[in-house]
Amino acid sequence: MKRPQLIRPALLEARNITRLYGPKQGCEEIDFTLHQGEVLGIVGESGSGKSTLLRVLSGLEKPDNGQVIYHRSEPSFSELTGTDLTTPEPAHTGLGGAEGALDLYAISEARRRALLRMEWGLVHQNPRDGLRLGVSAGANVSERLMALGQRHYGNLRAASQDWMGRVELDPRRIDDAPRTFSGGMQQRLQIARTLVTEPRLVFMDEPTGGLDVSVQARLLDMLRTLTRQLGLSVILVTHDLAVARLLAHRLMVMRQGRVVEAGLTDQILDDPQHDYTQLLVSSVLTP
Numbered sequence: 001m002k003r004p005q006l007i008r009p010a011l012l013e014a015r016n017i018t019r020l021y022g023p024k025q026g027c028e029e030i031d032f033t034l035h036q037g038e039v040l041g042i043v044g045e046s047g048s049g050k051s052t053l054l055r056v057l058s059g060l061e062k063p064d065n066g067q068v069i070y071h072r073s074e075p076s077f078s079e080l081t082g083t084d085l086t087t088p089e090p091a092h093t094g095l096g097g098a099e100g101a102l103d104l105y106a107i108s109e110a111r112r113r114a115l116l117r118m119e120w121g122l123v124h125q126n127p128r129d130g131l132r133l134g135v136s137a138g139a140n141v142s143e144r145l146m147a148l149g150q151r152h153y154g155n156l157r158a159a160s161q162d163w164m165g166r167v168e169l170d171p172r173r174i175d176d177a178p179r180t181f182s183g184g185m186q187q188r189l190q191i192a193r194t195l196v197t198e199p200r201l202v203f204m205d206e207p208t209g210g211l212d213v214s215v216q217a218r219l220l221d222m223l224r225t226l227t228r229q230l231g232l233s234v235i236l237v238t239h240d241l242a243v244a245r246l247l248a249h250r251l252m253v254m255r256q257g258r259v260v261e262a263g264l265t266d267q268i269l270d271d272p273q274h275d276y277t278q279l280l281v282s283s284v285l286t287p
C-alpha cells in the first residue's frame with residue numbers, strides 16, 4: 001500500500017533572486033522553497049555565490065531582482081512582544097500571497113532586523129562576528145531571550161546554564177568572557193546564543209569552517225543532534241560536502257552564481273547528474 005506523503009508547509013521561498021556585483025559574480029535567478037523542519041544545504045566552490053545568496057535570504061542584502069517570502073505561522077513572536085510584523089506599513093503592499101506571508105524586502109529595514117533578531121537566527125563562520133565579546137558567556141546566551149521580553153534574572157541565568165550544557169560548555173563558566181574560550185567553544189557559544197529562543201529559521205554560514213578537524217567533527221555531531229531535537233529549519237552554506245552530507249536533507253549546488261543541480265542530499269552526492277557536481281564529488285573522493 002502506498003503511504004501518504006507528508007507535505008510540510010513552506011517556510012521560506014526564494015523567487016527568482018538575482019544579486020550581481022559583476023557578470024557571474026553574485027547569484028542569479030535562484031528559485032526554491034524551504035519547508036518547515038528541513039535542512040537545505042547550499043554547496044559550491046569558493047566564489048560560486050553561496051554567501052551572497054545567504055545574505056539576500058537572511059535580509060542582510062537587498063536583491064537586484066526577485067523576492068524572499070517568509071511564511072509565518074502562529075504563535076508568533078509578535079504575540080509575545082506586542083510587535084506586529086504583519087501590519088502593513090503606510091507605503092507598503094508587500095503582504096500579498098498567502099495569509100501570513102511576508103515579503104522580506106517590502107517591509108521596513110527595522111522590521112527586517114526585528115525578524116532576524118527575534119524569529120530567525122544566524123550562525124556566522126567566525127564566532128566573533130556573532131558574539132558580543134565585551135559581555136559574559138551567560139549574557140551572550142540570554143540576550144535574545146531578553147529581546148523577547150524575558151526579564152527574570154534567575155530564569156535568564158538558568159536558561160543560559162541549560163543551553164551552555166546543551167552545547168557541551170561547562171555551565172560554571174557562565175560568567176567568563178567569550179575571549180577566554182577556544183575557537184570551538186566560542187562557536188558552540190554562538191550556537192547556544194542563536195538557538196536559545198528556538199528560532200523558526202536558522203541560517204548557517206560555514207558553521208564548522210576554520211576549526212580543527214577533530215573539533216569540527218564534535219561540533220557537527222552536536223549540530224546534527226540539536227537540529228533533529230528542535231526540528232529546526234536551516235539554510236546551511238558550506239563548501240564541505242561531508243558537512244552537507246551529515247546535516248542537509250536537500251542540496252542546491254551552485255556554480256558561477258547559478259544553481260546547477262538540486263535534490264535530495266544522498267541522490268546528489270551518490271548519483272550526481274551535472275558535470276560540475278560530478279567534479280565536486282570526485283574531488284572529495286580522490287585523495
Ligand SMILES: Nc1ncnc2c1ncn2[C@@H]1O[C@H](COP(=O)(O)OP(=O)(O)OP(=O)(O)O)[C@@H](O)[C@H]1O
Nearest residue numbers: 021025026044045046047048049050051052053239
Ligand atoms: N560585496 C561585494 N562586492 C563585490 N563583489 C562581491 C561582493 N560580495 C561577493 N562578491 C563577488 O561575488 C562572487 C560570489 O561571492 P560569494 O562570497 O557569494 O561566494 P561564495 O560561494 O560564498 O564563496 P566563499 O565560499 O569563498 O565564501 C565572487 O566573485 C565575489 O568576489
